[in-house]
Amino acid sequence: xxxxxxxxxxxxxxxxxxxxxxxxxxSRISLRRRSRSPLPAVACAGPPLESEGMDQSxxxxxxxxxxxxxxxxxxxxxxxxxxxxxxxxxxxxGRGHNRRVQDGDxxxxxxxxxxxxxxxxxxxRGTTMVTTLSPCWYCSGLVRQFGISRVVIGEAVTFRGGQDxxxxxxxxxxxxxxxxxxxxxxxxxxxxPDLWNEDIGD
Numbered sequence: 013x014x015x016x017x018x019x020x021x022x023x024x025x026x027x028x029x030x031x032x033x034x035x036x037x038x039s040r041i042s043l044r045r046r047s048r049s050p051l052p053a054v055a056c057a058g059p060p061l062e063s064e065g066m067d068q069s070x071x072x073x074x075x076x077x078x079x080x081x082x083x084x085x086x087x088x089x090x091x092x093x094x095x096x097x098x099x100x101x102x103x104x105x106g107r108g109h110n111r112r113v114q115d116g117d118x119x120x121x122x123x124x125x126x127x128x129x130x131x132x133x134x135x136x137r138g139t140t141m142v143t144t145l146s147p148c149w150y151c152s153g154l155v156r157q158f159g160i161s162r163v164v165i166g167e168a169v170t171f172r173g174g175q176d177x178x179x180x181x182x183x184x185x186x187x188x189x190x191x192x193x194x195x196x197x198x199x200x201x202x203x204x205p206d207l208w209n210e211d212i213g214d
Contacts, residue, residue, distance in 0.1 A: 100138025106130030
């Protein structure tokens with residue numbers, strides 16, 4: 013997959029990556045960087061730390077909506093990735109799931125489906141895109157193009173997309189490392205490797 017077009021690939025500062033891990037339901041890590049060097053891979057481990065980012069209970073509540081969409085997609089014979097877009101005040105704006113198989117449309121990724129379902133918005137400042145899987149470069153570009161402020165990610169174990177690039181350009185990344193999201197994708201990839209490789213462009 014090629015590089016996304018951008019007016020400037022130099023990471024903005026400050027930026028933040030927030031990892032909320034499921035251990036004991038509490039562990040959090042919030043990393044702030046003021047360097048202009050690229051972000052390293054983020055390890056979500058260690059003792060609980062106070063996070064200035066998103067509240068964990070709210071993040072997981074919103075992820076549940078995306079997970080429901082992922083299950084719906086799987087039940088339809090599609091790729092189990094779900095997403096939801098929330099307004100700055102927490103209002104649900106749109107939700108959807110990957111529909112590559114169902115619609116025969118390779119561009120209909122989960123984040124795209126949720127974005128389209130939200131309809132036209134005057135501004136996306138302060139909005140949050142919630143997705144069960146780390147967004148690919150295509151969906152990462154959507155987030156950047158329209159100025160979505162935060163992305164909540166269910167897991168980045170089975171696929172690590174453009175999350176570091178997004179964080180380096182000022183988007184807050186909340187990584188939940190959710191076991192159900194991981195299991196859902198691992199099972200699908202095991203049974204449908206060709207379809208998975210088609211979806212991610214391999």
